Amino acid sequence: MTDSGRELAAFGTSAVSDALDLLGVSGALWGATRQSGSGVVVGPAFTVGFEPVAEGERAAAADYIDDVPPGSVVVLANDGSHCTVWGDILAEVAVARGVAGTVIDGYCRDVDGIRALDYSVWARGAFMRSGKNRARMVAAQQPVTIGADGDRITVRPGDLVTADGSGVVVVPADLVAEVVDTVTRVADVEARVLADVRAGVPLRVARAVHGYHDVARR
Numbered sequence: 001m002t003d004s005g006r007e008l009a010a011f012g013t014s015a016v017s018d019a020l021d022l023l024g025v026s027g028a029l030w031g032a033t034r035q036s037g038s039g040v041v042v043g044p045a046f047t048v049g050f051e052p053v054a055e056g057e058r059a060a061a062a063d064y065i066d067d068v069p070p071g072s073v074v075v076l077a078n079d080g081s082h083c084t085v086w087g088d089i090l091a092e093v094a095v096a097r098g099v100a101g102t103v104i105d106g107y108c109r110d111v112d113g114i115r116a117l118d119y120s121v122w123a124r125g126a127f128m129r130s131g132k133n134r135a136r137m138v139a140a141q142q143p144v145t146i147g148a149d150g151d152r153i154t155v156r157p158g159d160l161v162t163a164d165g166s167g168v169v170v171v172p173a174d175l176v177a178e179v180v181d182t183v184t185r186v187a188d189v190e191a192r193v194l195a196d197v198r199a200g201v202p203l204r205v206a207r208a209v210h211g212y213h214d215v216a217r218r
Contacts, residue, residue, distance in 0.1 A: 001071060001100075004176045005042040008162050011183050012040055013169045016162050019182040022215075025175060029122075029168040030151040031080070035108050037120025040164040043073040043100035044173075045155050049139035050078045050085055050106075050131070062137035065090055070098030073161040075170075077144035078106030083134040084127055088113035095119050103161060103168050105146035122168050189215045 001009070008016055013028075020027045046068045053059045062085065068074055074094070078085045086102055088110035094102065101120035107127040108114070114121055141157045153170060155161075160171040171179050189210050196206035207213060 001042060004180050005160060007180045008160065008171070008176075008183065009040045009042045011187055013162050013164050013166045015183045015187055016169045016171065016179060018186060019179045020169065020171065022182055022186070023175065023178065025172065026151075026153055027170045027172070029103065029105070029146060029153060029170065030148045031124050032103060032105065032122040032168045033125070034163075034165055034167075035111050035121045035123050035126055036115040037101060037118060039120075040162070041073060041101040041120045042160065042162050043071045044069075045075045045157060045159045045161050045170065046072040047075045047139070047141060047144045047155055047157050048077065048085075048137060049142060049144045050076065050081070050135040051138045052081060053134055053136050057133070059133050059136035061132050062135075064137065064140045065093045065097070065099075067140070068094070068097060068099050071100050073100050073163070074102040075144065075146070075155050075161065076102065076104045076106060077146045077155075078104065078131070078135055079146075080124055080148070081106055081131075081135055082127065083107070083129045083131040084109040085131045085135055086121065086123070088117070091117055091119045091121070101161075101163060103163060120163070122163055186215050 091114045104123040108123040111126045143156045158173045193206045
């Protein structure tokens with residue numbers, strides 16, 4: 001993990017999402033929840049795009065996992081299709097390769113087996129139906145668009161993915177340093193507010209004293 005990744009991991013997705021809001025950038029992935037694993041996962045995106053297969057056509061399972069660098073977060077764009085593009089075999093290979101985690105705009109199968117591996121996966125949910133002959137890989141390491149209608153984000157290879165129990169946030173690669181600076185600044189203000197509240201200061205007073213509402217302009 002890079003130094004920037006370690007810094008973002010220390011704060012979690014809520015703080016990173018707030019920082020992106022202050023910068024006017026949309027990076028939160030709607031609909032993906034943690035299916036397995038624990039803790040905060042941060043790593044560069046390895047993107048894979050899928051398309052539906054017409055009824056009666058054949059499509060082999062996607063072969064990309066052997067190309068994923070250690071520390072990466074696999075981002076699978078399956079557009080919420082009702083078939084799976086990740087399971088326990090892929091997870092076991094990912095663990096062996098040191099892959100940090102997987103984010104699916106769609107569904108995951110073999111969840112019990114993946115949990116036994118303690119491998120981190122985020123998806124719209126769990127579903128057992130195979131993606132073979134239902135979804136075809138059409139791109140790897142190309143920009144992909146994921147998320148629900150009206151709240152979609154574009155993920156590019158190398159963008160920094162931050163994920164934890166609250167969900168998934170994607171930081172554009174060219175904004176990582178600025179996001180780290182913003183997160184650090186906001187977290188410092190929040191820590192001082194919290195210290196005052198714990199000492200008995202009313203929340204509205206602590207916020208006013210430390211410029212909580214103006215932190216975006218500091």
